[in-house]
Amino acid sequence: MEELERKGEDSGEESTAAMELRELSLSYGRKTVLDRISFSVPKHKITAILGASGCGKTTLLKCLNGMIRNLREARLSGEILLNGESASALRTEELCRRVGLVFQTPTPFPMSIRKNMCYGLRYYGKRDRSELMRITEEKLRMAGLWEEVKGELDHSALKLSGGQQQRLCIARALTVEPEVLLLDEPCSSLDIVSMGQIEEMLKRCRERYSIILVTHNISQAKRIADEVVFLHQGRLLERGERESFFAGAKREETRAFLQGI
Amino acid sequence: MSRKKRERGHIRGIRSSFTAEDGKRGLSPLRREYFFGLLLRLFSALSLGASVFSVLFLILYILGRGSSVISPGFLTRAPAGLVLGEEGGIAPAITGSLLFSGTAVLLAGIPAIAAALYLVFFCRSRWMRASIRLVIQCISGIPSIVLGLFAYSFLVRSLGLGRCVLSGGAALSIMILPFIEMRAEKAFLELPQELLDASTAMGCSPAWTVKKMVLPYCLGELISALLLGGCFAMGATAPILFTGAVAFSAHPKSLLEPAMALPLHLYLLIAQGAGSLRTAYGTAFVMIAVLLLCRLAAAAYARYRERRWRG
Numbered sequence: 003m004e005e006l007e008r009k010g011e012d013s014g015e016e017s018t019a020a021m022e023l024r025e026l027s028l029s030y031g032r033k034t035v036l037d038r039i040s041f042s043v044p045k046h047k048i049t050a051i052l053g054a055s056g057c058g059k060t061t062l063l064k065c066l067n068g069m070i071r072n073l074r075e076a077r078l079s080g081e082i083l084l085n086g087e088s089a090s091a092l093r094t095e096e097l098c099r100r101v102g103l104v105f106q107t108p109t110p111f112p113m114s115i116r117k118n119m120c121y122g123l124r125y126y127g128k129r130d131r132s133e134l135m136r137i138t139e140e141k142l143r144m145a146g147l148w149e150e151v152k153g154e155l156d157h158s159a160l161k162l163s164g165g166q167q168q169r170l171c172i173a174r175a176l177t178v179e180p181e182v183l184l185l186d187e188p189c190s191s192l193d194i195v196s197m198g199q200i201e202e203m204l205k206r207c208r209e210r211y212s213i214i215l216v217t218h219n220i221s222q223a224k225r226i227a228d229e230v231v232f233l234h235q236g237r238l239l240e241r242g243e244r245e246s247f248f249a250g251a252k253r254e255e256t257r258a259f260l261q262g263i
Numbered sequence: 264m265s266r267k268k269r270e271r272g273h274i275r276g277i278r279s280s281f282t283a284e285d286g287k288r289g290l291s292p293l294r295r296e297y298f299f300g301l302l303l304r305l306f307s308a309l310s311l312g313a314s315v316f317s318v319l320f321l322i323l324y325i326l327g328r329g330s331s332v333i334s335p336g337f338l339t340r341a342p343a344g345l346v347l348g349e350e351g352g353i354a355p356a357i358t359g360s361l362l363f364s365g366t367a368v369l370l371a372g373i374p375a376i377a378a379a380l381y382l383v384f385f386c387r388s389r390w391m392r393a394s395i396r397l398v399i400q401c402i403s404g405i406p407s408i409v410l411g412l413f414a415y416s417f418l419v420r421s422l423g424l425g426r427c428v429l430s431g432g433a434a435l436s437i438m439i440l441p442f443i444e445m446r447a448e449k450a451f452l453e454l455p456q457e458l459l460d461a462s463t464a465m466g467c468s469p470a471w472t473v474k475k476m477v478l479p480y481c482l483g484e485l486i487s488a489l490l491l492g493g494c495f496a497m498g499a500t501a502p503i504l505f506t507g508a509v510a511f512s513a514h515p516k517s518l519l520e521p522a523m524a525l526p527l528h529l530y531l532l533i534a535q536g537a538g539s540l541r542t543a544y545g546t547a548f549v550m551i552a553v554l555l556l557c558r559l560a561a562a563a564y565a566r567y568r569e570r571r572w573r574g
Contacts (some may be wrong), residue, residue: 069463074387099466111478121475122465158571171461220325240491 165196
C-alpha cells in the first residue's frame, strides 16, 4: 500500500520536477563529501545552489551528470531521478547528454566556433550541413552570441573574450538538447558586463531547460534564482523559494553566510 | 620580524633571515643571499656558455671542413675510387638513411602513439599503467648494439628476411619507440583536463574525444616527435650494422634489399685512413645538415600548429 502511494507521488511529481535527489551521499574513502542530500529541481526554473567554497557544490554537480562515476575512489549512494527515471539505470554517456554541465572556467575547444558548436551534434550522428547550421544559429542566438560572431564562425574559438567563450560553452552544451543544464559558477572569472549577459541568457533559457546554478555570489542568486538551496559542509541545510529563502533564513549558518560572516 | 614568525620559520626548517648569531659573523644575511644569488647566476651563465660554445664549435668545425667537398655531384653520385668513397658521392647513403629512418618511424610511430593514447586516456588500472611504463623504460635502456644483435638473429636469420632495409628499420624502430612514446605521452598530458572534461560532460565517448580533439590538438607535437625520432634513428649505426646497412650498394629498389647508410659510410671512410678523410667530413656535413633541418622543421611545425589556435 505504501509503495503504491509512493508511486502515485512519483508520477504526480513527474510533471513538475526535472530532477530529484533522494538521500544522495558521496564519499572518497573515509571522507564524506556529500551527506544525505535530498531536494527536487523544478522544471523550467533556475535552482541556485549556494554555499561556501569546499562545501561540495561542484562535486554535487558531477554526481548529477554522472561524471563522478569516472572517479574510481568515489562511493555514491542514494538515488537521483531524472524526469522520474532512475539515473543509475542510465549509462554515463546518456546521463551526461541529458544533464549538461558547464564549468567554472570557459573551456572552448581549440577549434573554430563552428566546430565547437558541431562537436557534440556530430557525435550524435547529425551530418546534414543545413541542420547543423540551423542548430548552431539557434543555440548561439539563445546564448546572445549570434550577432557578435555570425561573421567569424570559422575563426578560432580561443580568440573570443572570456565572456564570449563562456556563452559559447553554454550554447555548446545546449546543442545536444539536455533536459537539465548545470552551471558551475559560470561567472566567477568574468566581468560585470559578461555576468549580466549570461544572467539574461539564463533567464531566456529557463523557458526550455531546467537550470541548476552553483554560485557563491549571493546577489546573483537574488537576481535570477527561482529556488535556492544552501549547502554547508556537504549537507543540505536549507532550501526554499527565492523570496522566502532570502527573507527568512532559519538556520544560523545560512544567516551567517548571507550576511557574509 | 616578530618572534612568532621566527619560530614558525624554525619549525618549518627554514633559516630565519634575521637572527642574532648572523649579525656576529660579520656578513649580514641579506648580503650572503645576494652573493649566493650572484654565484648561482655566474655558474649558470658559465655552464650555458660552455655548452653552447662546444656545440657551436663542433658544428661549425665539421661544416667548415666538410663544405669544400659539397657539390651537386657529391650529393647525386655513388661513391667511387680505388679506396671506395675517396671519390664520387654519397647519394645511395642518403637515400638509404632516409629509407631506414622512414621505415623505423612507421614501424615505431604507430605502436608508440597508440601506447601513449592508451596510457593517458583509456588505461584505468594503476598497476597496468605502471607496468607498461616500466617496460617502455626498459626498452629505452637496451644498448643499441644488442638491438642489432637481436634483429640479426631473429629477423635476418630466423625469419629469413635477410639483411635489408626492413630488418634494419625494425631494429631502429625498437630503439626509437620509447622516445616517441614518451614525447607523445607528454603532449597528451599537457592537454588541459578541463577540455577533456567538457567533452565528457557532453556525453561524448573517450574515443570520440581522442579522434576529434586530442589528435588534432596534439598533431604538431606528434609530428615533431616522429621527426625527432627519425633523426635519432638516422644517427644510429649499431642497430643496422648487421641487419641491413652495407658498405656499398645502389639505391635500394625495395625494402627487402640492403642499403647504404650515412653513419656506417662515415665510419668506413674514417676507418680507411687519411685518403678518404676529406669525403668523411663531407658526409658528416650532410648528416648534420639533414638532422638540423629535420629538427628545425619539427620545431617550426609544432609552433605553426600551436599558433593556429592561439591566434
